[in-house]
Amino acid sequence: MATTVLLIRHADKDIPQLESDPSLNDRGMARSRELVHILSTAGIQAIYTSQAKRAKMTAKPFFQAQLSLSIPLPLVRLDSATELRDDILTHREGQTVLVVGHANTVPELIAQLGGPSLSEIDDCVFDNLFVLVRRSATEVSLTTLKYGEPTPPCST
Numbered sequence: 001m002a003t004t005v006l007l008i009r010h011a012d013k014d015i016p017q018l019e020s021d022p023s024l025n026d027r028g029m030a031r032s033r034e035l036v037h038i039l040s041t042a043g044i045q046a047i048y049t050s051q052a053k054r055a056k057m058t059a060k061p062f063f064q065a066q067l068s069l070s071i072p073l074p075l076v077r078l079d080s081a082t083e084l085r086d087d088i089l090t091h092r093e094g095q096t097v098l099v100v101g102h103a104n105t106v107p108e109l110i111a112q113l114g115g116p117s118l119s120e121i122d123d124c125v126f127d128n129l130f131v132l133v134r135r136s137a138t139e140v141s142l143t144t145l146k147y148g149e150p151t152p153p154c155s156t
Contacts (some may be wrong), residue, residue: 001094002115005113006042006105007130008035008099009121010054024057031126032150038129038147046074048084055100062098065108068136081108088113106130114140124154 005149012028039062047063050057059075066073075122078084088097101109103125115132117134129145 003093003134004096005088005109005132005134006039006044006096006098007101007119007132008058009103009126009128010050010052011052011058011148012126015124019054021048021053021134024054028058028126031060033061034148035059036065036152037066037151039098040065040097043096044073044098046076046092046097046100048076048078048087048097048099048101050079050101050105052102053075055102059098059100081105081112084109084153085112110142115142116139122154125151127151 010028011024011031013022014025024150035058044062044066047059049059056077063073063075074089078087081101084099085099099106099109103121103123106128107120110130110132111117113132113134114137121128127146127148127150129147131143131145132140134140
């Protein structure tokens with residue numbers, strides 16, 4: 001019985017960020033709305049976000065679209081990759097879940113679920129969609145996709 005974890009970094013925020021807990025910018029709001037279409041047939045059974053405003057804002061359009069279809073999804077707010085891993089493996093085995101994390105927590109969670117070690121996501125990259133399928137502790141596959149408007153090249 002495979003567990004599928006769809007992982008994204010929160011949508012676009014302004015860089016440099018001027019607040020400690022910034023909101024999404026206009027590009028990020030548009031990207032978060034893209035998730036409604038992209039994930040509508042994925043069979044998601046739970047959504048995980050951090051406590052950060054930008055992560056919650058990224059998940060909100062998809063969450064609300066599911067509610068409008070009378071598909072209530074659990075919305076779990078956990079910040080650390082270890083907490084996320086433990087909750088997914090304990091409560092979501094065999095399910096498909098969405099995780100909206102951060103540049104550091106998404107790669108860390110992928111590794112903790114048995115996927116490959118990835119470097120931290122560049123601060124200016126917001127369009128990755130990772131699909132991790134875990135059939136067992138030793139049989140894990142990872143596919144990297146892109147979604148929404150392509151992220152502009154990072155300035156140095």
